[in-house]
Amino acid sequence: MHREITKKSRRRPTLADIAAELGLSAATVSLALNGSPLVAEKTARRVREAAKKHNYRPNAIARRLSVGHSEVISFYVLGGKDAALGFLPSSWMFYNPILKGASMALTRYRYHLQFEILSAELGDQCDTIIEHILGGATDGVLLLYFDDYLPVVADELEKVDVPIVTMNRKVSPELSSAQVDNRSGAIAAIEYLKELGHTKIAHISGPEASFNARDRRTGYLEAMAAAGLDVSDGYLLEGDWQTQSGYYLLREMMMLPDPPTAVFCSNDYMAMGALEALRDLNIAVPEQVSIIGFDDSEISRVVLPRLTTVRQPLEELGRRAAEEVMALKGDGEHEIRHQVIAPELVRRGSCASPSLV
Numbered sequence: 001m002h003r004e005i006t007k008k009s010r011r012r013p014t015l016a017d018i019a020a021e022l023g024l025s026a027a028t029v030s031l032a033l034n035g036s037p038l039v040a041e042k043t044a045r046r047v048r049e050a051a052k053k054h055n056y057r058p059n060a061i062a063r064r065l066s067v068g069h070s071e072v073i074s075f076y077v078l079g080g081k082d083a084a085l086g087f088l089p090s091s092w093m094f095y096n097p098i099l100k101g102a103s104m105a106l107t108r109y110r111y112h113l114q115f116e117i118l119s120a121e122l123g124d125q126c127d128t129i130i131e132h133i134l135g136g137a138t139d140g141v142l143l144l145y146f147d148d149y150l151p152v153v154a155d156e157l158e159k160v161d162v163p164i165v166t167m168n169r170k171v172s173p174e175l176s177s178a179q180v181d182n183r184s185g186a187i188a189a190i191e192y193l194k195e196l197g198h199t200k201i202a203h204i205s206g207p208e209a210s211f212n213a214r215d216r217r218t219g220y221l222e223a224m225a226a227a228g229l230d231v232s233d234g235y236l237l238e239g240d241w242q243t244q245s246g247y248y249l250l251r252e253m254m255m256l257p258d259p260p261t262a263v264f265c266s267n268d269y270m271a272m273g274a275l276e277a278l279r280d281l282n283i284a285v286p287e288q289v290s291i292i293g294f295d296d297s298e299i300s301r302v303v304l305p306r307l308t309t310v311r312q313p314l315e316e317l318g319r320r321a322a323e324e325v326m327a328l329k330g331d332g333e334h335e336i337r338h339q340v341i342a343p344e345l346v347r348r349g350s351c352a353s354p355s356l357v
Helices: 015-022 026-033 041-053 060-067 083-087 089-107 125-134 152-157 182-196 211-226 243-254 268-280 314-328
Strands: 072-078 112-118 140-145 164-167 176-180 201-205 236-238 262-265 290-295 308-311 338-341 344-346
Touching (some): 015 026, 015 041, 026 041, 072 314, 089 140, 089 314, 125 152, 140 314, 164 314, 176 314, 182 201, 182 290, 182 344, 201 211, 211 236, 243 262, 243 268, 262 268, 268 290
Parallel strands (some): 072 112, 140 164, 176 338, 201 236, 201 262, 262 290
Antiparallel strands (some): 308 344
């Protein structure tokens, strides 16, 4: 006689309860609930109806073990020795759209995104990731490289049998990658300022350890050289991505014997600091000094004047990286790809032709 699950029972029904009521094995019920073609449609329908009647929900961990995958993609930010940098406002302005793009893409595949910041101060990043993979906790990995620390991570992960995509940098020909073309974005900013008539163009760079900062600085120097413009002493200073560094470095530039008429900042936060410094110095923007940022973050649209900036398609970056992971984990052959996404100059109110006064 089949045992019927009674409504009087307060405990949550189990897979074994469903199996006993229907006179089936627990394995058959599990296969039916996971959509296996090995179970006849008539039997599968009986199982689904019984599960629905009793509001049965499979144990997520058990179900993942039964189907052989975790339904999770892990997103790691690989930082340097200063763990606090990963939690600064400017960092989150960078992470958020990437996370959004990746998460929305994975949702279409019924996958979940796990996010973690790994700093060099917290131990061996590579061991942490590999242990996670070997423990079956993830079906793929997205690696967001933030700076120069621990490039050996890529070398070690090439040996692991799960799809891996690096973001913000191509670190290995054996790992797919997706990144924004920071160099071309910087060149577009300088060319625009030159078109406006500026010849004295300065640059507040990001920190030397940052891939993005180095690429933007390279673009600045190349564009200045191509335009036949000199980079005067004091026109190229290194900031730390934060508003305060933009503020003090801009003030330093304005104290030069021949100060710039335009300043290209390596991110919007430092540009916001530069705008604040110019207000305190009673220097009009854009009539006397033009300012360009980089990112097109939300703050670029709320400061006054509204900030001319280089838009990074970060949401697209996250989406492409997530879709690449899913393509790599598919059944078919998928070749390693290295995608470079073009940024876009957004012209707003912080730039104008240099004053003739």
